[in-house]
Amino acid sequence: MINIPKGLKDVLPNESYKWEKVMKVVYDLAKLYNIKEIRTPIFEHTELFLRGVGDSTDIVNKEMYTFLDKGGRSITLRPEGTAGVVRSFIENSLFNEALPLKMFYVLPNFRYEKPQAGRYRQHTQFGVEVYGADTPESDAETIMIGYEFYKKFGIKPQVHINNLGCSICKNNYVEALKTYFEPKLSQMCEDCKRRYKTNPLRLLDCKEENCKLHVENAPKMADYLCEDCKTRFVKLQEILTALNIDYIINPILVRGLDYYSNTVFEFYDADKTKGLNALGGGGRYNNLVEELGGKATPVVGFGIGIERLLLYLESKNINIENENKVEVYVANITNDTIKIMEIVKNLRDNGISCEMNLSGRSLKAQFKYADKINAKFVITVGEDELTSGMFNIKDMFKGTQGSIPENKIVEYILENRN
Numbered sequence: 001m002i003n004i005p006k007g008l009k010d011v012l013p014n015e016s017y018k019w020e021k022v023m024k025v026v027y028d029l030a031k032l033y034n035i036k037e038i039r040t041p042i043f044e045h046t047e048l049f050l051r052g053v054g055d056s057t058d059i060v061n062k063e064m065y066t067f068l069d070k071g072g073r074s075i076t077l078r079p080e081g082t083a084g085v086v087r088s089f090i091e092n093s094l095f096n097e098a099l100p101l102k103m104f105y106v107l108p109n110f111r112y113e114k115p116q117a118g119r120y121r122q123h124t125q126f127g128v129e130v131y132g133a134d135t136p137e138s139d140a141e142t143i144m145i146g147y148e149f150y151k152k153f154g155i156k157p158q159v160h161i162n163n164l165g166c167s168i169c170k171n172n173y174v175e176a177l178k179t180y181f182e183p184k185l186s187q188m189c190e191d192c193k194r195r196y197k198t199n200p201l202r203l204l205d206c207k208e209e210n211c212k213l214h215v216e217n218a219p220k221m222a223d224y225l226c227e228d229c230k231t232r233f234v235k236l237q238e239i240l241t242a243l244n245i246d247y248i249i250n251p252i253l254v255r256g257l258d259y260y261s262n263t264v265f266e267f268y269d270a271d272k273t274k275g276l277n278a279l280g281g282g283g284r285y286n287n288l289v290e291e292l293g294g295k296a297t298p299v300v301g302f303g304i305g306i307e308r309l310l311l312y313l314e315s316k317n318i319n320i321e322n323e324n325k326v327e328v329y330v331a332n333i334t335n336d337t338i339k340i341m342e343i344v345k346n347l348r349d350n351g352i353s354c355e356m357n358l359s360g361r362s363l364k365a366q367f368k369y370a371d372k373i374n375a376k377f378v379i380t381v382g383e384d385e386l387t388s389g390m391f392n393i394k395d396m397f398k399g400t401q402g403s404i405p406e407n408k409i410v411e412y413i414l415e416n417r418n
């Protein structure tokens with residue numbers, strides 16, 4: 001037998017309704033917030049991610065699925081959604097659309113990570129990217145979309161927010177961090193030593209206990225924000241408070257990707273934040289479009305892991321209702337299967353979900369199957385029924401049964417389906 005590769009997961013038929021629900025929530029939100037869908041390819045030129053995600057990140061350094069195609073080009077499976085959307089925005093001149101332009105995607109990403117709970121080598125993100133607005137209102141609206149998404153599943157997350165500053169205050173802060181960490185580096189982990197050189201901000205979110213001790217007394221970004229960045233951060237907080245979004249300021253939130261500046265945020269479990277991976281996260285990246293060759297365009301966005309969401313719901317015993325129900329099973333005790341198929345077709349034509357005996361089973365086995373698939377009604381059709389035109393119908397949920405004329409079946413089901 002050939003098994004699924006490590007770190008991957010099938011979505012099985014008995015759970016796929018959850019994904020359908022996710023898509024429904026996404027499409028409903030997209031309508032309310034005027035967000036248009038974008039679908040970029042599953043692989044891109046490797047260079048896009050090297051430049052777009054940043055070569056100091058774990059994603060680029062350790063986790064990309066990169067290979068040469070038959071033409072000798074270096075190709076990488078998408079490790080995250082943002083870079084591909086930026087590429088498409090530039091390549092398709094989407095800056096000519098009405099800006100701000102809000103886009104969303106629900107797409108798979110591939111990262112060669114150490115598999116563990118909530119961490120897979122293929123995961124799916126619901127992402128939103130808001131192009132062409134550089135205001136605290138657009139930050140708040142983006143956070144709001146993510147927040148509302150979780151609320152539709154009965155979760156009220158806590159949003160951690162931070163401000164990494166504009167390029168000027170960010171640079172001052174990075175210098176302060178370097179001065180602070182330099183004498184401590186010898187006691188810190190190898191990753192931190194590397195990050196000190198490539199992206200000192202990442203020293204703040206090292207998970208090693210020893211390194212965390214040094215982080216506690218590190219300079220705080222808030223002390224380095226310029227007046228504009230401070231004002232913007234305060235305004236964001238005012239909006240979030242007014243909109244009843246549960247948030248806290250997390251001064252060591254820096255995010256694992258290089259492109260962020262200014263507002264960054266992550267969604268966490270409100271009860272049990274410590275030790276738990278973020279449910280989703282994002283932030284502002286005002287320089288990336290220009291860095292990848294486009295006209296400078298401010299953007300803010302987020303990515304929410306769907307597998308992580310579903311795991312989280314399970315851990316909280318929050319059920320997603322399976323709205324897909326087979327309403328009718330048509331059981332046959334006649335060889336006139338063409339007639340049965342006509343009956344079934346008529347029911348389906350009237351919007352009634354229906355199943356029939358596709359495998360030549362006995363009546364007893366058909367009832368067993370109808371029970372297993374949770375069909376509400378079973379209509380039994382044999383020679384007698386075909387002659388008299390009266391069909392037996394059993395309500396499997398209530399245990400009641402009766403007899404109805406063939407031409408009244410649809411009406412009966414529609415009236416009694418709930």
Ligand code: HAM
Nearest residue numbers: 080082118119120123278279280281282301302303305
């Ligand atoms: P990220 O924080 O790397 O951000 O990923 C976003 C979310 O994807 C995570 O919070 C988590 O829910 C999910 N996720 C990431 N890696 C895995 C994994 N290995 N297994 C399961 N779930 C995972 C980004 O990717 C940014 N592109 C988000 C963004 C969009 N920022 C601005 N726009």
